Amino acid sequence: MADEVSEETIRSLEATALEIRRDIVRMTHAAGSGHPGGSLSVCDLVNALVFQELRIDPARPDWPDRDRLVLSKGHAGPALYSALALRGFLPREELWTLRKLGSRLQGHVDRGKLPVIEASTGCLGQGIGMAVGMALAARLGPHAFRTYAILGDGECQAGPTWEALMAGGHYKLSNLVVILDRNLYETDGSTESIMGIEPIADKFRAFRYHTIEIDGHDYRQILGAFAEARRTTEGPTAIVAHTVKGKGVSFMEGTHVYHGKPPSAAELERALTELGAPSGAPR
Amino acid sequence: MTPAGPAESLRDAYGKTLLELGGKDPTLVVLDADLSGSTRTILFGQKYPDRFFNVGVMEPTMMSIAAGLALSGRVAFASSFAVFAAGQAYNFVRQSICYNHANVKIVATHGGLLVGGDGGTHQMVEDIGLMRGLPGMTVIVPADAPTTRAATLAVHAREGPAYVRLTRENLPVVTDGTFQLGKAAELRSGSDLTIVAVGAMVARALEVADELAQMGVSTRVLDFASVKPFDEPALLRAARDTGAVLVLEEHSVLTGVGALVASTTSENYPVPVRRVGVPDVFGESGDPWALLDRYGMSLERIRDEAWELLRVRGKVQ
Known part of the structure; x- marks a missing residue:
């Protein structure tokens, strides 16, 4: 069965992706700190989830049957905040409060401050475990939602990530989808030069995941993988999404430098020009 | 002055109370990390296998899984020895449970030196300080089996994270079991x-x-x-x-x-x-x-x- 993805859907996602990427560089610049590189790499995955795949409703953010998204790489909050704002879960002007005192938009996503976030994360290696717990709860019922978790590649060096993945495989959680943002870089450099995680797809397979490798910036492939995951009933699905760190901003691409460093004023102008946006920080 | 009663097992009191709660509260789930015989969660596991998760030797992730269950409407009890529950899993208790204000009750057995033969690696004497320092955490250290039962009921009834520290050794009954949270x-x-x-x-x-x-x-x-x-x-x-x-x-x-x-x-x-x-x-x-x-x-x-x-x-x- 072909998974029909219309041209209109693709064009619509590409349009929101551009908005999210502009927001990411503006937000991190305004905050004076943050993680643009990993937010840009995960942007298309988050965008596809929030606008297409997840069963969520801005009118009912606490709907018990809603699908759950756990952003285990909690430092990529700017991508999720922007997507949720565009989808109507929070006011767009709130985006510029990122990392400021009193803001609901914490440096790492925070459920206590912003309840639409399903799980506070940031200390790595914990998100998959919480997602496994949510998937178990959904299996017990009565609310049969699906759970999606986005994992960073540096996070694959953390032992508890594998504890949690092992549990997902053991319990055959077919309602769980783990998405790896494989952007190749962590804070200090490339994952393979620091502590290699390859062959990562084989590791997921060994942990009993139906494993799909995709280009994490190609919406047909992303939505196709989500559809394949929904058809997978024997156990959990892992999607290894090959992405580009800093995707969309040439000087942030393929480097660890902007993992945890925001753009300067000049860099922001350059980034916005590349992203086809009017120059200048918002307001 | 009432003399101390005969020694009773705090762990047995915990296990039996869980069993009792299991029949009353269908949202209750219990997790353990390969020590269910020692912690007595096995009693619940045998009666309610669908709501019992023995995750093996992964105490940190047990805390995250418990948090995920709790964030999805379940009341989760998670048990292990104190050195693992509070020590090995500390930052998972901190972020997954306390930072999320997840409704997870950690009942840790084998607190303190009374672990005995297993030695210093397993004798957890820092857990009260670690757990007390966590915002939003309730901390209870029962002196006997009746208090263990009352404390288990009390943390179940109170929304939010809790840590209950039990002792491996049987202890004489010294209270009438009328434990109240926040009351000496x-x-x-x-x-x-x-x-x-x-x-x-x-x-x-x-x-x-x-x-x-x-x-x-x-x-x-x-x-x-x-x-x-x-x-x-x-x-x-x-x-x-x-x-x-x-x-x-x-x-x-x-x-x-x-x-x-x-x-x-x-x-x-x-x-x-x-x-x-x-x-x-x-x-x-x-x-x-x-x-x-x-x-x-x-x-x-x-x-x-x-x-x-x-x-x-x-x-x-």
């Missing part, structure tokens, strides 16, 4: 000296208090099972009424209840305070009760500290 239990009234105690040390506190009574010294004994929330009024009343406080705990004196009592009194009503507990060292293998004696919690030491406080207050020569 006055097990002996007295006006010359106060002994504050938690867990296994409550029985020793009563033994010394009864000896002192025969010598005409009136000793108030407070069971502070509810470490957090802490019954500050009861402590300050005791400080005012008796003028000196001796604290007994099977835990490091650096970060435990003694430190809490000393800081609370010194900020509000300074009186002499002496702390009996584990000094700044790890334990070792040995007979459980001999370990308490070896590491500074003997009856003799408690008597000496009591007399020292009475002397400082001018109540004896």
